[in-house]
Amino acid sequence: MTEQHSHQFERGTDGPKVIVVGVDGSDSSLRAAAYAGGMARRQGALLAVVYVQPVLAGGAALGASVAETTDEIAEELVAQIREATERVKGIFDIRWEFHTFRGDPYSGLRQTADELKADAVVVGASEQAGHRFVGSVAVRLVKAGRWPVTVVP
Template identity: 40%
Template sequence: MGGLVVVGVDGSASSLAAAEVAAGEARRRDAALRVVHAFMWPALHVPLGPSSWGPPEGGLRNMTERLVAEAVERARAVAPEVEVTGGVVTGEPLTVLEEQSRAAELVVVGSRGMGGFVGLLVGSTAVHLAAHGRCPVLVVREHPEATGPIVVGVDGSAAGDKAVDFAFAEAALHGARLDALHAWTPWNAPMAPPQDASMPYANEPGALAEGEERLLAETLAGRRERYPNVSVTQRVVRGATREALIEASRAARLLVVGARGRGGFAGLLLGSVSQAVLHHAHCPVAVVRGEDEHR
C-alpha cells in the first residue's frame, strides 16, 4: 500500500457520500485513505470548547471530531481492508485541501457542503479545488450511481491528455466500459488545409467530420494498447461539448474531463466546459489538470 486518497468532509450528506466513494477508490488503488476536515474557527478566535452552561460533549471542537469520526466509520464500512485515518486541520477548506492534494493521487469532495446555498448544484470549494488541486479531483453528489460506463470528454488538446489517461486507468480499476466522446462544431474544429488554393477557407464536404473522427482515433490508439482489457466505445458528435457531455452523464457512473480544453483561454485554470459539467452533470465528475497547468 503506497498511494493516498484524500477526502474532505464537513458533515453534509454529500461529503459523507464522498467518504464512501473515496473508500472504494482507495480499495481499488490499494491506497490509504485520509479523511480531512478543515477547521476555520480557531483563526476567528471563537470559543472551541463546551460552554459552561452546556453538556461536556458540546463545543465546536467536539462537533468537528464527531463528524470526522462518522465519516471514518462510513469509509471503513465500505472498505474495511483500507487503512483509514481522520484528522482536523486548522485552515480554510480550499487551502487545506489544496495542500493535502500535493501528496495524494486523488482528492474526493462532495458537490455541496454545509455552507452551500440552497439551489446551487455544486459548491465553491469543489469548483475552486478542481481548478487549483495538485492531483485529479473527484466531485460526488449524494447518491452516485455504481453502474454504467465511464465517460471521458476528448478534445485532442495536450492539456486533455491527462484526463484521457485517468479515464482509462479508472475504467480498468472499475472493470467498466469506457465511452470516449468527442464533440465538435465548425467553429471549434481545427481547419484542414484547403484542397483548392484559390479558396483558402474551403474544404471538401465531410472533411471536418473526418478530421474529428481521426483526432479521436489517434488520441485513443496508444492507450488501447496499454489497457487491452478496457472495452472502449468511440463517439463523435457534432454539437456543443458541454451539452453532449451532460447528456452522456445521465447513464454514466463517472464523467472525466480536463480542466481546460482546446478552446480555453490562456491563464484560466478551469474552462467553461469543466465548470458546466461540475454544475449540471448527473453523475460524479473527475476534473484532471494537465502537466502545464500545475506550474
C-alpha cells in the same frame, strides 16, 4: 540532452496510492467519503480524511464555544469513520488516517494533498447556494490543476 522532471514522484502509473477526501458532516461530504473509501479499498490506497474546522468571522465574540463545537464535530466524524471501518473489518480492509485543521477548507485540503503527494482528491458537491457566485471548494481545487478532483453529488 537530459530530460527535466518537475516532480520527484510519478502519478497515475499503477492507480492512486493516496486519496484525499474532504468531510464536514454534510450529506454530500459523507457520500464523498463513502465513494473515496471504495476507491481506496479497490486500489489498495491510503484514504486521508480531512476535516477543516471553520473559523467564523464572529467567532472571536463567541469565544471558546465555537472551537469546542468544531472539535466535537471532528471527534464525531472520527467516531463515524471508525464505526464504519469496524463494520467491514475482515471483509474490506481500508487504510485511513484523519487530519483536521482550522481555517479555509480549500487551503486545508490543498495543504494535505500536497504534503501527502495525493493522487486524487474527492469532495462532496457544495450545499451552499452562495457558492455559485464565489466558487465552491471543488471548483477551486479543480482550478488549482494539481490533482484529479472528483465531485460527488
